[in-house]
Amino acid sequence: MIDGVSYVSHEDPAWRGENNYLAMVDLVPFDLRGMVEQLWLREVDEGNGYEIRCIPFYVYGLSLGDIVGKDESETVKQLIRKSGRRVLRVLFAEPRPVADGRSALRRAVGSAGLLSEWNGDRHVAIDVPDISVMQPIFDSVQGEIGSRTAFWEWSDSRVFRSA
Known part of the structure; x- marks a missing residue:
């Protein structure tokens, strides 16, 4: 945390490449005051568009492969074009139950090639x-979701807004 701001970073972006840029998204519009998410981007339109190269953890309305615009302060300001992809986010609560679903979820994601x-x-x-491959993913965490030791959401349940 620097200056009262908590930074969310992506240590291993899904599509990391040699010529990536980093840009910030202020999470205030998503009720996460004091938090900023760092996104990995690749320039696709000579400074007028950047492809998202990581899978957003907290920002709503953005997905891997979406094209965004940023300003001179390296802040994502607009969604230009959707990629057609979605992001499913799962949060495992504490304390962890004996039947911890994280390993099952990792296996299901790997088996589905996601x-x-x-x-x-x-x-x-x-x-x-592609939503059609998601049933094994849902099945792998259904028990924990039912017992309220895990929670899920779609990142596109809210639209992208910049601060």
Whole structure:
């Protein structure tokens, strides 16, 4: 935390490349005051558009592959074009139950050939290029969701807004 701001970073972006940029998204519009998420981007339109190269953990309305615009302060300011992908986010609550679903979820994501990024060991963002492959993912965490030891949401349940 620097100057009262908590930074959320992506240590292993799904589509990390050689020529990536970093830009920030203020999370205030999503009721996360004092938090900023750092996104990995790749320039696609000579400074007029940037492709998101990581799977957003907290920002709503953005997904892997979306094209965004940023300002001179390296802040994402607008969504230019959707990629057609979605993000499913799962948060595992504490304390952990005996039947911990994290391993089952990791196996299901791997078996489905999906990309995911973990923020710590309790919060995962899963790239969803095609909803038809998601049933094993849902099945892997259904028990914990039913017992309220895990929670899920779609990142597009709210639209992207900049601060």
